[in-house]
Amino acid sequence: MQIPDKLKNYDTLLFAAIAAFAIYTFCSYSGIGISPDSIMYTSAARSFVANGTLLTFNHIPIVDFPVFYPLFLGIISFITRVDPVAFGATLNMILFATLIYTSGWIMSRFVPSSRIYKWLVLAAIILNPGLLQVYSYLWSETLFILEALFFLIVFRKYMLTYAGKWLVFAAIIAAVACITRYAAVTIVGTGGLLLLLDRKLPIRKKIGHILIYGVICISLLVANLTFNALHTGTVTGPREPSITSFGKNLFYFGSVFCEWMGMTPNMYTLVALPLAIIILAGFIAALAFNFTRRKLDSFENLAITFALVYGLFIVLSSTFSRYERINPRLLSPMYIPALWGYTSWGLLLLKRIRLKNMRITVATLFILMMLGYITKIYLVDKKRYDEQIADDYGNPGYTDDGWMESEFANYLRHIDKSIFDPRVTIYSDAHEAVYFFSGMSSYLVPHKFFKKDVEKFYKIKRFYLIWFNNLENKELINIKDIEKVKKLKVIKQFEEGAIYEYEGEDGLNSN
Incomplete structure (x- = not known):
C-alpha cells in the first residue's frame, strides 16, 4: 500500500522537532553564542531598527559581510521589538528545524528513496558537530545553508521542465544568498556549471538562459559591492594575502572531514591530505559519470555539484586571501550535500542487486556503518555538552562564563x-x-x-x-x-x- 504524500513527511517533522530541541539544549545555559562576527551583525540590525540604516557600532556601513543577514535580523527585531541577541536561540531553533525538514523532503524524492536511509541521514545531520556549532551562534551560515537547499529544490524543478519561471526563481534565491554570504558565488557557479553541462538543452536556449541566470544572480551582489566601494573605498573591506599554501589548505580541508568522521587529531597528519584529495576527486568523478549518463537533474547530482564547487572555492580562496583557517564553520554548508553524495550511492547499489540475501547483507552493512558513524559524532556532541552546558560554562564567546564573570x-x-x-x-x-x-x-x-x-x-x-x-x-x-x-x-x-x-x-x- 502506497503512503499518501501528506503522510510521507510526518517522520521528518519529528526529526525537525528533535533538531530544534538540540539547539535549545546547547543554548540553554548562556543563550545564543556571540562571536565578533555576531556583534557586527547585531549592531547593523540594531541600526536598521533605529535609523533604517545598516551601520555597524563604529558608524560605518557593514562591509566585511554582505547586508542580507543583518537586514534579516533587523526586520525580525523591528516586527517583534525584541533584540537579536534575545531572540537568537529561538530563531536558530526554527532555522535548524526548517533545515532538517527540507533535507527530509529532498531525500523523500531521491531515486530510489528509502525511509530507513532518510532516518539515518537525518540523524547524522542533526548530530553533526559542525552544524550544531553553527546553529548555536548568531551567524549568517544559519540562513545561507538553508538558502543553498532551497536553491537545489528550485533549480531541479527548472532542470526537469526548463521553464523560465523556475530559472528566474532559482536565480533570485542565488542572488539573495550572495548578499547573505559572499561564498554564495558557489551557488551561482553550481547553477552555471550545470547549465553548461546539460546536453538536453538546445544551444540557443542555453545561451539565453545562462545570460538571464547570470544577470539576476549577480545583480544584488554587484549592488552591494558598489555601495561598499562608494561609501568605504573597498568592496569587501581590507583583505590581506594568504599565508597558507594550496597544500596546507587541502590538509585543513581534510582535517575538518576527519573531525566530522570522528577521527582523533593524532590521525590527521596521515589521513587529512589523502582524504581531501579523495573527497574532491570523488565528486569530480561522480559529476563526470552523471554527465556521460545525461543524468544531471537528480537531487543527488545537484548536491554533488554544489559540494564540489563549494569545496574547491574554499580551498582556492584560502590560498589567495587571508581569513580564518579552514574549519567546520567554513565548511558547514558543504556537509549535507557531501553526506548525500557519499551515501546515496548505497541506494542505487541495493536497487541493482538481484539476490535477496545479498541485498539484505549489503543493507545491513550500510546500516551498521551509519550507526557507527552516528555513535561517533554523538560522543563528540556529548563531550561538548558536558564541557559547555553540564559544567555551566556556555557557548564559547562573549556570553560564556569567562566573560560574564x-x-x-x-x-x-x-x-x-x-x-x-x-x-x-x-x-x-x-x-x-x-x-x-x-x-x-x-x-x-x-x-x-x-x-x-x-x-x-x-x-x-x-x-x-x-x-x-x-x-x-x-x-x-x-x-x-x-x-x-x-x-x-x-x-x-x-x-x-x-x-x-x-x-x-x-x-x-x-x-
Whole structure:
C-alpha cells in the first residue's frame, strides 16, 4: 500500500522537532553564542531598527559581510521589538528545524528513496558537530545553508521542465544568498556549471538562459559591492594575502572531514591530505559519470555539484586571501550535500542487486556503518555538552562564563562614559567586545600588514585605548608595540586588561 504524500513527511517533522530541541539544549545555559562576527551583525540590525540604516557600532556601513543577514535580523527585531541577541536561540531553533525538514523532503524524492536511509541521514545531520556549532551562534551560515537547499529544490524543478519561471526563481534565491554570504558565488557557479553541462538543452536556449541566470544572480551582489566601494573605498573591506599554501589548505580541508568522521587529531597528519584529495576527486568523478549518463537533474547530482564547487572555492580562496583557517564553520554548508553524495550511492547499489540475501547483507552493512558513524559524532556532541552546558560554562564567546564573570567586562557593562572626552577616539584590540559590554563605539587598532595605517595611528595626538590581555591577535599591533612609541597613562587596570589614555607624549623609543 502506497503512503499518501501528506503522510510521507510526518517522520521528518519529528526529526525537525528533535533538531530544534538540540539547539535549545546547547543554548540553554548562556543563550545564543556571540562571536565578533555576531556583534557586527547585531549592531547593523540594531541600526536598521533605529535609523533604517545598516551601520555597524563604529558608524560605518557593514562591509566585511554582505547586508542580507543583518537586514534579516533587523526586520525580525523591528516586527517583534525584541533584540537579536534575545531572540537568537529561538530563531536558530526554527532555522535548524526548517533545515532538517527540507533535507527530509529532498531525500523523500531521491531515486530510489528509502525511509530507513532518510532516518539515518537525518540523524547524522542533526548530530553533526559542525552544524550544531553553527546553529548555536548568531551567524549568517544559519540562513545561507538553508538558502543553498532551497536553491537545489528550485533549480531541479527548472532542470526537469526548463521553464523560465523556475530559472528566474532559482536565480533570485542565488542572488539573495550572495548578499547573505559572499561564498554564495558557489551557488551561482553550481547553477552555471550545470547549465553548461546539460546536453538536453538546445544551444540557443542555453545561451539565453545562462545570460538571464547570470544577470539576476549577480545583480544584488554587484549592488552591494558598489555601495561598499562608494561609501568605504573597498568592496569587501581590507583583505590581506594568504599565508597558507594550496597544500596546507587541502590538509585543513581534510582535517575538518576527519573531525566530522570522528577521527582523533593524532590521525590527521596521515589521513587529512589523502582524504581531501579523495573527497574532491570523488565528486569530480561522480559529476563526470552523471554527465556521460545525461543524468544531471537528480537531487543527488545537484548536491554533488554544489559540494564540489563549494569545496574547491574554499580551498582556492584560502590560498589567495587571508581569513580564518579552514574549519567546520567554513565548511558547514558543504556537509549535507557531501553526506548525500557519499551515501546515496548505497541506494542505487541495493536497487541493482538481484539476490535477496545479498541485498539484505549489503543493507545491513550500510546500516551498521551509519550507526557507527552516528555513535561517533554523538560522543563528540556529548563531550561538548558536558564541557559547555553540564559544567555551566556556555557557548564559547562573549556570553560564556569567562566573560560574564570577568571583572573587566563587568566594569565595562557599568562604565561611567563621562571619563572619556567625546571628542577623542577610542581604540581597542577587540572593538566588538567594547561595544557588546559597554555600548560604546571604538575602532580596531591597525593590522601590522597595513604599514600606512600603522604609521597613521602612531601620528594621532590623543586617543583612548581599551586593551584585552586574553585576546592577543598576532595580526594586530600589540600593546608592547604601542608602548614603544607612545607613553600610555593607565586610567583603569584589571587582570584581564586595562583602559589607557595617550595625550601626546611619546615613548622612549620613538623617533
